[in-house]
Amino acid sequence: MEIETAEAQRTHREEGREAIAYFRSPRAIRERCEQIFAWVNEGHSRYFACDLTQLERVADYVISVMRCEYPDLQIPFHxxxxxxxxxxxxxxxxxxxxxxxxxxxxxxxxxxxxxxxxxxxxxxxxxxxxxxxxxxxxxxxxxxxxxxxxxxxxxxxxxxxxxxxxxxxxxxxxxxxxxxxxxxxxxxxxxxxxxxxxxxxxxxxxxxxxxxxxxxxxxxxxxxxxxxxxxxxSENGQLAASTVFNAVLEGLSNIWPGRLEIAGVNLGDVWQHPCLETAQSLHPAFVPFHKLSQWLTYSLLEPLQELGLEITGLDVLTGLPEYRNGGLCLDLGLINIKNQEIFRLSHSVASEVIVEWRALTVILLDKIAAAIREKLSMNAEELPLVKILQGGTWTAGRKIAAELRTDGKPPLQIVSDGTVF
Known part of the structure; x- marks a missing residue:
């Protein structure tokens, strides 16, 4: 009996380690956000609908901002x-x-x-x-x-x-x-x-x-x-962007206050959405974003490049689900609001509406990036997502907010505790 218990404990620990590694991965961010994106497009959301017919218009708007900011399209990292x-x-x-x-x-x-x-x-x-x-x-x-x-x-x-x-x-x-x-x-x-x-x-x-x-x-x-x-x-002068991201998450996960945990390990910028609760997996409702950690990763790449390292796999990381990128999608009609009341309220970062908005933003940023590259006849190596964010969607999100609202506020108001965005 004791042997079985020890075996069960080992299995439990192993499952915990695997789950932690999964929720710290860019793959998990995209997979979980993709599930929410599909659910919204099936018409189940109380808050949002996506209108992908606006994708061309959004891509054109972002390109116009990019050309204004960086006429030669030599864009630095975001x-x-x-x-x-x-x-x-x-x-x-x-x-x-x-x-x-x-x-x-x-x-x-x-x-x-x-x-x-x-x-x-x-x-x-x-x-x-x-x-x-x-x-x-x-x-x-x-x-x-x-x-x-x-x-x-x-x-x-x-x-x-x-x-x-x-x-x-x-x-x-x-x-x-x-x-x-x-x-x-x-x-x-x-x-x-x-x-x-x-x-x-x-x-x-x-x-x-x-x-x-x-x-x-x-x-x-x-x-x-x-x-x-x-x-x-690093190997042969190369370092994967995901390696930097993993180090950031491992090193900093314990600084975040009161977040979801697995086996006593703080997951950081990970939240829950009810549409995922029926999924056949461990911790099915969890949705990781790791916005600040990814932006920090992007910010650490330049000092590493100055040391002569080549950074590989840039597009493994995701776009940043924050209010400028998400605001761009809302303000230009890629995401439509079903209930105008949410414009008048302030929302917790853990709320269903904000988690949903952020998940849609992650997936739509990939789609915007693909449309921009196609229009500019550039590939992901020439124009990685980290440059499209800079050129780019973040700047465009701020610009359209200033055009639509006198104070340039994002379209949805989030109650901030100073640790997420």
Missing amino acids: SRWRHFEVGNVPRLNQLENRLAELTPLFKAAAKFDLAIVSVLLDAGAGENWRYYEQETQLNLSRSEGLAVASFKMFCQGAFSSDNLLEVDALKLQALTEAELATGFQVNAENPLVGIDGRWKLLQKLGEVLVSLPHLFGEEKPRPGNLVNYLLSK
Whole structure:
């Protein structure tokens, strides 16, 4: 009997490991989102219907934005690095000058430190928050404002226990909410959505860095040590984008608050949708998105390329299911609303309507990308999804929102806790 029990326990553990690996994979994101997409197209949704006849129009709109932003179609990756350049200010050149004396490896580690902290601090800022940059007199909002605020804090050594251009576990764990609020110029007149959630996320990151020495180093754990781990996973100067993504998910899954778990492992940006409950599989209702983790992955690729690595399999990762890409699909009629009431309400990120919207966005981004490539006679190697997002759907989503609504808000309102978008 004991042998059978031990066998059963081993089987259970193995099933748990397999399920965790599955829900951390881009394949799971597409498969689960595809099931919701099919369900919506069968007419079952209470909220949405898709109109694929609008695909050509959306592709044309995005191409017009791409040609305006990048006339030669030499589009960079959709990543945090773009936001640091807001206002055509050469902040990255300034950073390069300050890192000039470091070896290429330490330079890449510093950039990992910056990108990881900055992306984790990027969840929606709300409509009222602004960051005033003294040197340029720019008043910045949303993602760009958050980027510059985190960039300035990093350059001032605010995330380092030695006041260096780096981030370390000791300082993150000691960081106070007041320090973060000061760095982000938050006060009663300048409120930032989810400042408490962001602070706790950084503190939790400090704890996680210490707990995973194989990823973040034994001595003075820091996010940048992930560079060494990824170099060890490269072969013949090549590194798969999915390898970077897996490392991000393994390294950071425990920082997310109160999420779904399997065998005690926090899954991160994974939610549930009732249309999947009848599926014949373990944890059938689960829908993974991993939006911030994928965007962070995209943001880590450039420092790796600067080390001479060739990144392979870019299109294994998915489009990002956030309100600009999803807003594009809604505002241009690829997704239609069945009940106008949802425009007037604010929705939890765990709500059926938001999970459904995000799932449709993942699948429609693949379809938009295919239509764009066909119109431009380019293939996925020449125009990977990460460039279409930048060129691209994210920019187009912001543009159409500004054309349709005076404040440029997304069409659906999401209650943010500072940890998802």
